[in-house]
Amino acid sequence: MAEISAKLVQELRQKTGAGMMDCKKALKETDGNIDEAIDWLRKKGIASAGKKSDRIAAEGLVDTYIQPGGQVGVLIEVNCQTDFVARNEAFKSLVKSLAQQAATADSVESLLAQTYMNDASKTVDEFIKETIATLGENILVRRFVNFSLGNTAGVVDSYIHTGGRVGVLLELNTQTDSAAGNDEFKGLAKNAAMQVAACPNVEYVTIDQIPAEVVKKEKDIEMGKDDLGSKPENIKEKIVQGRIDKRLKEMTLLDQPYIRDQSISVEDLVKQVKSKVGEEIQVNRFVRYILGEGIEKQEISFADEVAAQMGAK
Numbered sequence: 001m002a003e004i005s006a007k008l009v010q011e012l013r014q015k016t017g018a019g020m021m022d023c024k025k026a027l028k029e030t031d032g033n034i035d036e037a038i039d040w041l042r043k044k045g046i047a048s049a050g051k052k053s054d055r056i057a058a059e060g061l062v063d064t065y066i067q068p069g070g071q072v073g074v075l076i077e078v079n080c081q082t083d084f085v086a087r088n089e090a091f092k093s094l095v096k097s098l099a100q101q102a103a104t105a106d107s108v109e110s111l112l113a114q115t116y117m118n119d120a121s122k123t124v125d126e127f128i129k130e131t132i133a134t135l136g137e138n139i140l141v142r143r144f145v146n147f148s149l150g151n152t153a154g155v156v157d158s159y160i161h162t163g164g165r166v167g168v169l170l171e172l173n174t175q176t177d178s179a180a181g182n183d184e185f186k187g188l189a190k191n192a193a194m195q196v197a198a199c200p201n202v203e204y205v206t207i208d209q210i211p212a213e214v215v216k217k218e219k220d221i222e223m224g225k226d227d228l229g230s231k232p233e234n235i236k237e238k239i240v241q242g243r244i245d246k247r248l249k250e251m252t253l254l255d256q257p258y259i260r261d262q263s264i265s266v267e268d269l270v271k272q273v274k275s276k277v278g279e280e281i282q283v284n285r286f287v288r289y290i291l292g293e294g295i296e297k298q299e300i301s302f303a304d305e306v307a308a309q310m311g312a313k
Contacts, residue, residue, distance in 0.1 A: 004032055012037055018046045039217075043224040058292025059086045060142075062167035064158035065099035070186070073156035074102045075169035076144035077289050081137040086164070091139070094131055095164075098124065102144040111141060142295075145287045147171045153180045154284070159193035168193040170286040175279040185281070188273045191258075195266055196286050198259050201250050205283050210248055218244050253283060 004027045012023040012034055018041050026046075030036035060079035067073065076099045078091075085091050097117055101124060105111035112125040119127060132139050147156045147169055154173035161167070172189040174180050196202055204210050222228075222240045231239065249255040254267035261269075274281045 004028055008032060008034065012041075016041050016046070022046050039221055042221050044226060058295040059083050060140075060291060061086055061092065061095045061164035062160065062289045062291050063092075063095045063099050063164055064160055064167055064169060065096070065103060066156060066158055067103060070149075070155035070157060070180075070189075072103050072146065072148045073158055073169050073171075074099045074144055074146045075158060075167050075287055075289055076102055077142045077167075077291065079140045079142050079292070079295070080135070085135050085137045088135060090131060091135060094128070094139070098141060099144070103146055105144070105146070108141050108143065111144070143289070145169060147285070149173075152284075153177050155180055155186055155189045157186070157189040157193055159190065159197050161194075161197045165291040166197050167289045168196045168286060170196060171284040173282045173284045174277065179277045179279040182277045184273050184276045188270065188281070191260065191269070192253070192266065192283055193286070195256060195259055196253060196288055199253070199256050200288075200290075202253050202256060202288075204252050205285070206254055207248050207252050210251060215244070215248065218247050222247075253286070 004024060008027060009020060009023045012018070012027060013020060015034070016023070016038055018026070022041060022044075023037070026037040026040045026044075027034070030040055058079055059082050060077065062075070062077045064076070065074040076095065078095045078098060080086055080091060098111070101114055101117050102111050105114060112123065112128070114124050116122045116124045116127040122130070128139055128141070149156060149171070152173055153176050154171060156169065156171050158170065159168045170189060170193040172185070172192065174185060179185055219240060222243050223236070228236045228239060254265065254270065256266050258264050258266050258269050264272075270281050270283070
C-alpha cells in the first residue's frame, strides 16, 4: 500500500471539502490514488460533486478583450506572484494589451513571438521580461482563448467577476446581423455570460453535449452509493436515473434557474428574447476561467521566508 502522507490528505481535503479522517480512509481504500479517492468519497456521499478539484488560489488577472462590433473576443489569464503586483497599474495595462493581441494568436507561443502592439521595437516576450524586471516578480501568460464569429450572425461577449478572478467568454448566434444588433439580443449575451460566471458547476450548454463517458461515470458513482445497497435492482435503477438527470441538469447552462429571475430557466429567457427579435437564437459555446485554477501555490511561513533570505546572504 502506498504511504498516505499528510500532504496527500490535505490535498484531498482541499479538493473535496471532506473531513481529515474521511480523506485518510478514502486514500487508504484507493491505495493513495487521489482521483479514485474523490470518487470513493462521492459514493459515500461525503464529497460534493460540484466541488471543483483544483481551484487553488494563484495571483494575477483574468481579463477580456471584445473587438468593436462583437465579432471577435478573447479571454486571457496572466499570472504573477503576489496580489500586490496584480493590482499594479503597469501589470493591469500589460494584461489588457495582451488580451487584445491574443485576438490574432493561436497559442501562447505565437502570442509571445508577436511584435508588441505598444512598442514595435520589441516582441511581446521581450516586453514581458522588461516588466518582470520593473515589477520584480515573475509574470506568466498562462492561457487564453479567442472566439471569432466568421460568417455567422451573432455576438461574442464576456463578463469579468470579482476583480479579475473569474472570467467568461461566450458566443451567441442568431440568423441575421439585424437581429444580432438588437439590444435585447446583446443583453442576452451579457446576461448568459454572467450566468456562467455565477454557476461554477456549469460545463455544457445543453445535456446532449455531455459526453457519454461523463454520463457513465456519474451513473457508476450513483450505483455504488451505500444508501442503495439494500434496494431491489429495478428500484435502484429508477432512483439512480432520477439522481443522474438532476446532476446532468446542474452541469448545463440552459437548465439553470436564471440568476435575475429564479422563476424561469435560462432556456426560458432565450425563448423570451427569441420572440422579441423574431429569429432563432443559440448559445453556441462558452469558456470560464478561474484565476489560479489548477496551479499549486507554494505555501511558506513568514518565518521560513525570512530564514531563507538570511541564509541566501
